[in-house]
Amino acid sequence: MSGSVENAQKFHDVAAFADLENGKIQSFSIEGQSLILVRDGETVHALEGKCPHKNAPMEQGAFCHTETGEGVVVCPWHKAVFDVADGRLREPVALDPLQYFPVIVREGRVKVSLKAAERETPQKLNGDEHVLILGAGAAGVTAAVTLRQEGFAGTITMVTEEKDLPYDRTALSKTVLLSDDASARAPVLREEDYYKTHDINVVHAKLRSFDPATKMAVLANDVELFGDHVLIATGSLPRHLGIPGEDLEGVFALHRERDAELIAAKVKDDQAVTIVGAGFVGLEVASLLRQRGVGVTIVTPSEIPLERHLGREIGLRLRQLHEDNGVAFVTDAHVVEIYGKGRAEGIKLSDGMRLPAAFILMGAGVVPAAETIEGLDRDSEGAIVVDQAMEAAPGVYAAGDVSALRYEGKTYRIEHWRHAQAQGRQAALSMLGQGGRLPVPWFWTQQFGKKIEVLGWGxxxxxxxxxxxxxxxxxxxxxxxxxxxxxxxxxxxxxxxxxxxxxxxxxxxxxxxx
Structure with a gap:
């Protein structure tokens, strides 16, 4: 760094170069600013010390090199990936980059300026094009943010049938139900001002149909929307078991924020809830409800929860964790009916047993929300099959729960938040003619304060x-x-x-x- 730049900025003496272990992250605080130093050979990088997503301490994460040799730092909590040289976002969950700070090494001392460096503004691209995003969950919002970050200057329209701004759906089963009914809200992914400032038009309307051949969407209010590029990110819907009583009052499926609002408002701490299914969401909800004092019984055909995903020993430990916290399991029968007069009063099992319950939560998984989409290749569940560019047809992309990825000769449905974001980002880069790689799917579950992370294609x-x-x-x-x-x-x-x-x-x- 030149002497003129050094003289124009105030640099703080932070550490001896020899004290910085190569390849390690070390944390410092200067005048209240949390930052990390990363030594990569003879170069030292200074970055913001908190992840912009949830303020995770970056020093607890990792510094490593990608397959192509670029240095990156990785958030410890949710695995957002940032370029070590300039803090640029490489992979979600975060939607923003890390700040980075000028560094000089002189006479064996490392000095840092707290005036954050400015990134080069990306070149304006494709100003005459329109991107239409159908859905405003993890994939849809990430695609819109990525397009603007990478310089897309055309029009972006995002369609959502939900009444509120796009929100963090993972919070529904991990934290929201611990709140009382007045504060049972998931954090928004972006504040309303963001969409206005970045000229992203959010349309609150239900999708009636979409024709990939014409790239024309028709909304429930008869409005027609065309996109030069279209991303289908309509997500998923709760799976129905097709048993009597599923439509009774008091039967819930935790899938959207309004579901969490209803459950938080109606389920009282001294009541009993039966959860049908012991998947990740069912177990997370059981954990939250028990922490509120609600009685919980889980009905599942599997003796060991999540054995297919985590194996026998870890599955048994999770069951023990739940039982130690007062959750009861019924595993020797399956639900054949939800009974009640006007509202649910309990469930009937295949062995004839009847289990009374004030409320019933269905956790039987999800199916792709693709019923309004015409044509396109589908998998056995009805998900839209895409290639690694997330493309399903020329100019038509799909990402998130509605998609099935064809990867190395196999087709995968990855129904997890971070991978939906990664797919949305990949679709946006593909629209701009840029390459990219899809990371190995990562997700996490948190139950009774214990967190388990998983990496793999399932x-x-x-x-x-x-x-x-x-x-x-x-x-x-x-x-x-x-x-x-x-x-x-x-x-x-x-x-x-x-x-x-x-x-x-x-x-x-x-x-x-x-």
Missing amino acids: EAFDSVRLVGDIKGFHFLATYMQGDRPVALAGAGHAAELARAAVDFEGFLKADAQN
Whole structure:
């Protein structure tokens, strides 16, 4: 850095260069500004110390190199990835970059200016084009934000049938139900001013139909919308079991914010709730309701919850965690009827047993919300099949729960928040003619204060290599298909999983050698 720049800014002496361990993140605070220093060989980078998504401490994350050699830092909580050189966002969950600060190394001392460096404004692109986004969840909003960040200067229209601004759906089953009915709200992904400032037109209306051949959408109010590029990000809908009584009052499915509002308002702390299904959402809701004092019974055909995803030992530990906190499991029968006069009063099981309940929560999974979409290739569940550019047809893309990704000869549906965001970002880059890579899917679950993270494409496994303390929720698990590792799961190993989120294959190879 030139002497003139140094003289024009105030630089703070932070550390000795020799004290910075190569390849490690170290945290500092200067005049109340939290920042991290990262030494990469002979170069030192200074970045904002808190992730812009949820203020996670970046020093607990990881610094590593991508498959192509670029240095990145990874958020420990939700695995957002940032370029170490300038803080540029490389992968969600965050929607904003990290601030980065000028650094000079002189006479063995590392000095940092607290005046954040300014990034170069991207070149304006495709100003005469219109991008139409059908859906305003993780994939849709991330696509819109990415387009503006990468310089798209055309028109963006985003259609949502929900009444409110796009929000963080993960909060519904992880935190919102702990609130009282007055504050049962999920945080918005962007404030209203953002959409106005960045000229993103949010239309609140229901989609009636979309024709990929003409790229024309028709809304319920008869308005027609055309896009040069169209992203289908309509998400999913709760799966129905097709049993009597599903439409009774007092039967809920936690899928949208209004569902959380209803549950928080109607379910009282001294009542009993029956949850049908022991998937991730069902278990997370059980955890939240028990912490409020609500009695919870889970009905599931599987003796071990999440065994297909996490294996027998971790599944058993999760069941024990729930039972230790007062959750009851019924696993030797399935639900055949919800009974009640006018409103739900309980469930009837296949063995004839009747379980009374004040409320019933259906957690039988989701199906793609693609009934308004004409044509396009579908998988067995009705999801829209896309390639790695997220393209389903020329100029038509799909991302999130409504999509099924064709990857390395197989088709995957990844129904998780971060991957929906990654797909939305990939679709936006594809619209701009830019390349990109889809990261290995990562998701997390939090139950009774215990967090488990999972990396992988959901492939079947036949053995699990476990290292650490499952009982204390401090472990790493490698899932094997024969001799081939296909997934990772862990608790209490945020930094290791952050590295694996960037270079999955490299992490597995290094782990195998140790």
